[in-house]
Amino acid sequence: MQEILLISLLLAIIAYWWDTMRTNEIAMQNCRRICQSTGVQLLDATVSRQRVWLRRHPQAGVQICRLYSFEYSQDSENRQFGYIVLLGHQVVESKIRPSNAVESGSGSESDSTMH
Numbered sequence: 001m002q003e004i005l006l007i008s009l010l011l012a013i014i015a016y017w018w019d020t021m022r023t024n025e026i027a028m029q030n031c032r033r034i035c036q037s038t039g040v041q042l043l044d045a046t047v048s049r050q051r052v053w054l055r056r057h058p059q060a061g062v063q064i065c066r067l068y069s070f071e072y073s074q075d076s077e078n079r080q081f082g083y084i085v086l087l088g089h090q091v092v093e094s095k096i097r098p099s100n101a102v103e104s105g106s107g108s109e110s111d112s113t114m115h
Contacts, residue, residue: 026086
């Protein structure tokens with residue numbers, strides 16, 4: 001019985017790690033797209049996971065929600081910070097502030113937060 005629990009735990013850890021790697025890549029691709037569409041430069045070509053929590057999704061039940069931050073600049077000198085939130089593998093919110101623009105998975109809005 002202990003062997004089955006140990007193997008199950010190990011498989012769950014591997015599945016979480018695999019899903020995290022995939023989600024990191026999705027966040028990176030979306031940050032590149034957001035920066036390119038707003039005419040700013042993504043600095044360091046990285047995103048940094050800041051927070052992970054569980055969140056209820058109306059169709060999919062409870063999913064892992066991840067908050068990533070990234071740095072960008074309009075002139076390669078003045079660093080600014082943006083963020084992107086993924087629920088599962090879907091972008092549910094993103095914010096970049098070169099001209100107070102907010103972008104989300106469903107379109108653009110001006111300086112508001114999507115939930």
